[in-house]
Amino acid sequence: MTRKVEDFAPIDPKDVQIYLCGPTVYDRAHLGNARPVVVFDVLNRLLRHVYGADHVTYVRNFTDVDDKINATALARREAGASGTLEELIAARTEETIAWYHADMDALGAARPDHEPRATAYIGAMIKMIAGLIAAGHAYAKDGHVLFRVRSYSEYGRLSGRSVDDMIAGARVEVAPYKEDPMDFVLWKPSDGELPGWDSPWGRGRPGWHIECSAMSYELLGDSFDIHGGGIDLQFPHHENEVAQSCCAHPTGEFARYWVHNEMLQVEGKKMSKSLGNFFTVRDLLDQGVPGEVIRFVFLQTHYSKPMDWTAEKARQAEATLRKWRALVAGIEPAPSAAPSVIAALVDDVNTAGAIAALHALTDPAELKASAALLGLLEDGMGNWAKGDDVDPSALSALSARLAALRATAMETKDFAPVDAMKQALLAAGVEVRMSKAGVELLAGPGFDATKLEGL
RNA sequence: GGCGAGUUGGCGGAGUGGUGACGCAGCGGAUUGCAAAUCCGUGUACAGGAGUUCGAUUCUCCUACUCGCCUCCA
Incomplete structure (x- = not known):
């Protein structure tokens, strides 16, 4: 207050x-x-x-x-x-x-x-309004009940306003049933086309x-x-x-x-239907933006500051979450969250500070336990990051073929076939890792299984 | 017109009265057949002006700009 x-x-x-x-x-x-x-x-x-x-x-x-x-x-x-x-x-x-x-x-x-x-508490509202009238804080007029702001x-x-300043702004609705332009409606009448409940002031x-x-x-x-x-x-x-x-x-x-x-805001502008940048949570989810990513983007900005939703932020958030999820996979969370993360949150729910503290953690178990306070990296929400619609055997077969091709190329010095296959895999959203130890294939962010057909 | 919030490096963002986080991107190097991934290294940023101070990005005031609310709206 x-x-x-x-x-x-x-x-x-x-x-x-x-x-x-x-x-x-x-x-x-x-x-x-x-x-x-x-x-x-x-x-x-x-x-x-x-x-x-x-x-x-x-x-x-x-x-x-x-x-x-x-x-x-x-x-x-x-x-x-x-x-x-x-x-x-x-x-x-x-x-x-x-x-x-x-x-x-x-x-x-x-x-x-x-x-x-609200519909389950109409009786409680009527009781409260009646009490306000009895105490002189409200009045009934023409089927309306208004709160007497003065x-x-x-x-x-x-x-942080004064009634007089607001009157000066003069944007308040003037209505014949109001004693004062600032008074606001507690109860209003309903006609036959509108839902209504019986009250001491009529159906409304x-x-x-x-x-x-x-x-x-x-x-x-x-x-x-x-x-x-x-x-x-x-x-x-x-x-x-x-x-x-x-x-x-x-x-x-x-x-x-x-x-x-x-x-x-969205891309720096107020979200509004007229600007064409209005969208629902479901729209984003349907576009494939995971809920956890949306959550992460939200928490990057302190609640008391305007938050700008941008596609770039979503992209970065997804990359960070993928990295962390890989880090904590199969790890049991530590018994308690990191003190640095708790300290940030205790300070006016500083979620951005908490995420900053998360970056500084080195112990995966502690990271997992700490992220849970923010509702991140929880077991139920991570399926998006696993690429679990991928048939692992298909990828392992492919990686064996790629490894064989590469071994041949090492001999012949002709790497064209290897590069061709690599390009095809990259196009399908597969991450290709080749090292002395061998070949590793991982389903990346834009993985599309249908593009693997024919390989 | 009234009220309020904000302005930190290419981007996002933490934080502090005095040795300039962190993430992403970029750049250099290691590694690699080439890449990717990984590792190492790298950037004299705190809107402008005045004031307080030994010293301010951090405190005070002013200016500029951005945004929001005052009407249904989270």
């Missing part, structure tokens, strides 16, 4: 509680959506390392009340899909959640302990901000340790959460520490 890096001290070391704002489940997660997930995954691993695996509670919500979901469902119905609107919405959210899980799993991000859905003197503290649906306040309260209580998300959520989303929660539960502190990650 101080907008500075602070030493972390949990409320209860036996139960450290962290909450990450999860996705609105209307479509595939884009690359930027994955950044806070990876950041929190490392934070989660670190906290479990420090406080014990059973002493951390990680909550990440699914926002499944949203007009974009409604719009998708409506579009599907108009396209002839059968079922009620509610069923179509449910189908869309279920589908998106399954995608999300698959994509984040591919990045090696452990699932949170709780993944609450009733919370601390408003703007989290994001919650505003976006209230869900995290209600769910974190139900699952973690009125005070918890760390809350996070993208920096773009800092205002207004998180500022509003703070206001709601602190006014609804005056004895609590809501979140005591905040972790906001900076935005993601």
Whole structure:
């Protein structure tokens, strides 16, 4: 809350509680959506390392009340899909959640302990809103309920703004039902075409901000340790959460520490559909970029700095991971991570510093144990680096032939046949190593088995 | 207009008030039939200006530039 890096001290070391704002489940997660997930995954691993695996509670919500979901469902119905609107919405959210899980799993991000859905907490939200009205922090008007921003003197503290400055910016929505232009919606009416729930203010649906306040309260209580998300959520989303929660539960502190990650760029530019550089995690995975590589690229940049996704970084990350994977293959991890790596992570989750420390390690067992804190070099994620779609006998047969050719060439001094075969192997993405000891063939990054046919 | 983040060698990036990490690429050498891989060696980088200091890339201020938020957005 101080907008500075602070030493972390949990409320209860036996139960450290962290909450990450999860996705609105209307479509595939884009690359930027994955950044806070990876950041929190490392934070989660670190906290479990420090406080014990059973002493951390990680909550990440699914926002499944949203007009974009409604719009998708409506579009599907108009396209002839059968079922009620509610069923179509449910189908869309279920589908998106399954995608999300698959994509984040591919990045090696452990699932949170709780993944609450907004639709399951409508009652809690209504209760909270009613409490805010009773306390004078909110008011109902024309089927809407609005939070009275001027009733919370601390408003703007989290994001470093003042209400008056923001009014001066004059970009806030003016609506007849608002007492003050800064007031924001807690509840809004739904017409027959939109999902809605009965409430004391009529049939409607919650505003976006209230869900995290209600769910974190139900699952973690009125005070918890760390809350996070993208920096773009800092205002207004998180500022509003703070206001709601602190006014609804005056004895609590809501979140005591905040972790906001900076935005993601692609090749130096903001990722946007209009620039044509917009892509999802699944797009990258489908292109053959391993999840572990994506993760490594993310962790090379500190979470508080803008991160630039480039093809060159992905290439370098892949090369580094291949090297390390070869180093730790078949090695049992050391009992604990290297102190240098832990020290980096403990310093404001300095993942880039941790990777730097990883480069300095010489003991493979220690490298493996240390990388695990970052979710790297883990056994379940390494299949991409093995080239396991290669038939080893095919390569060994080829290497025997190449060795024979070479032996002949040594005699005749005519190396043309050897070079021809070598070129063909290189073209197929095979790494060719010839030394006095013999010939060794390895499937390289761009290995293509079909090109081996005819050799 | 308001608020904020950033600017380190060809690229990525760590870190520090005082002997200039590390990775990739490059270059030189060893090795090799040639390569690859490997090994050895190699680079007077800290946006600009002013200030504090014995000394600043590291602290303070100013300027420039880049980026983001203020509206759905991670």
